[in-house]
Amino acid sequence: MKKFLSILLMSLMVLSVFVGCGDKSTQETPNETPSETPGETSETGIGTKESPVEVSIILKDASPNDEAIQSIVKAIEEGMAEEENYVKITFLEPPTGTYGEAVPLAFRTGQISPDIIYFQGGDLPVSNDGLLEDLTEYVQNSAYVKNLMEEHTKVKLENYPYLLWLAPARVPAPVMRKDFADQLDSFDAVMQDPTVENYEKMLTEIVEKGVAKYAITSDGDLSRMNTVFNQAFGVTGTIVKEDGKWVFSKASEFEKNKLEFFARLYKNGLIDPEYITKQWDTMEKSFYEGEAAFIAGTAGAVINIYNNKMTQTHGEGAELVVLPPAKGVSQGYTAIDVSKESRGFAINAQSKVKDAAFAVLDFMASPKGNMLDKLGIEGTHYNVEGEKIVFTEKFPEWYPRFWETLNKFEPTPELAEPMMSAPGLKSLEMAKEYYVEDVNVLIPDHLISQWDAMNTLYKEYSSDIIRGVRPVSDFDEFVEKWNQSGGTEFESYLVEQLGN
Structure with missing residues (x-):
């Protein structure tokens, strides 16, 4: 860089x-x-x-x-x-x-x-x-x-x-309804000690008790689930050190272990089987209607929207709870690309x-x-x-044209009511608390076609492994094809950009 x-x-x-x-x-x-x-x-x-x-x-x-x-x-x-x-x-x-x-x-x-x-x-x-x-x-x-x-x-x-x-930072934060959380014996353990094991127990309890049909849903890829589990499995960035060498995490042993975990969740009926084909609107519909208990959305504004729609539909008891990322090898939400x-x-x-x-x-x-x-x-x-800022009925029509940050925003006089719901603000706090910088490089022009081919391979193999179409052992076959498609060509470039 x-x-x-x-x-x-x-x-x-x-x-x-x-x-x-x-x-x-x-x-x-x-x-x-x-x-x-x-x-x-x-x-x-x-x-x-x-x-x-x-x-x-x-x-x-x-x-x-x-x-x-x-x-x-x-x-x-x-x-x-x-x-x-x-x-x-x-x-x-x-x-x-x-x-x-x-x-x-x-x-x-x-x-x-x-x-x-x-x-x-x-x-x-x-x-x-x-x-x-x-x-x-x-x-x-x-x-x-x-x-x-x-x-x-x-x-x-x-x-x-x-x-x-x-x-x-645009970080997806996981959320679920409070009235759902109140029904789970395992919820407090996740909040106090969010190990992968405790998370799996909670997701299992959601389905076994019929709190929701599925524990988790998404909109076509793994990014929303990754924000909870990547760091715990050692997928700490786009690029990681494995056996003393820089490699893309998608082709690492850390990723293999995470996919094996997702495959188990899927096999046990905890992941929405349509997660790979859902669009964002059908994913959100599934969440709002209570079919899926658990999704991740961008901290701040998006979580605020989710919360407002959820409470409007199901009442104040359905206010959202923001969950911490799982901990294991490391802990944090999705690593932020700072290139x-x-x-x-x-x-x-x-x-x-x-x-x-x-x-x-x-x-x-x-x-x-x-x-x-x-x-x-x-x-x-x-x-x-009365020395307070009171919003009019036209306030919802307004949005920032320049800076989205609420950092150090302390209007004078004070606001009569918060600009954002408590879960929206909490998600921003937790995004700061669990902030992790990515290790990444810009893809040079002469390697873009290889990079595209490598990611197409990853999407195919990862979805097949999770859905049980392929065994986890096929991940080794994927790594071979990944390297043949361009992974090997990146080796010297990664050393050049990141050092040994």
Whole structure:
């Protein structure tokens, strides 16, 4: 990873001779007061009241004709003006097509050239072309952004300094209904000592007592079950050390042991036999209707949605309980890939208003900006009543356009009621408690086809082993084919990236 980034940075250094750095481009812009350090505004602020700096933004699902976007633009401009930073913000209409594909293509071809670009994939070729600004110094000199960053965000920015995304780590957390848990003698043991054995006892009791038809369901792959059991079986990351050598965990003895465990759960009727063909909506339907007792969803927002729908349908007794990951060789939820952000905001390296562009992002991380982003417009989405923030009936229509994080979010005055349900907040706490960084590498272009073939093999063999179509002993055959399909070719690359 470090070598990969070094190559990128060398390319950008060469490119900077022609493009110029953030300071130079800022000095060439009459509307923006120059600053000596990227991200650090001068004493006189940005722009003037008479001549604000124009900043353009492109963001998914953010049309300039949208009334909510018009409201947020007005609020940002007024809030920044109070800090003597004067900007005029324009949201651009995203190009037609799938956002994650259309935006990078339109940007690289010059069809669009916003100052701030939200990427949802497709950014790596853009940064390889030297079209995205290195945000390291901007963040270091920020007034607010750096204070909201969690550990995974810091590491991702260090590894890939072109995307910024202030959000909780996207970790699936396991949940089940409290009224189901109350019926289980084994539940307390799982909460107090979540060994694999105790988990298996609880899942077995769910089915044997008829609490639910199946203990676990999923939506086509193992990711939701993996967040509970990967670490316990030693699948601690995408890449692990086995016999002193770096190998992909999918082809490790640790994975074999985990698949053997899943196969036993499946044989005993604990795993929904349709887990491999279910889509997310049919999976959730199975959970809401009580057919399956146990699923995992993204900590925070998704768990909050699950909880609200569950209690609306079955009453307050069906409030969700967040469960810990199983412990064994290790303990933690799904390992978080910190090689780079998968989505986030970037600044156009060709922009002539980079300081102003980052100032917008920084303002949205300030107490005022954060309240705007999370709560919406006062008088529309909330009112202040008796020194408390009271949500209106329109509040559910609002959602953050910039930063999803609730880290250090302490609005003044206080909220009359929490923004998120107790299980949603608890899942975020547990995601932090059981946070594990992944060991991973970016797949080089010349090995992408091999990587795809290897993962196709894994999906075939893992599902067959779990469903009993193949015996667990066939895992050794899978490893041979995995190596033949490209695993052997990766050996030197893994050493190059990770060392011996």
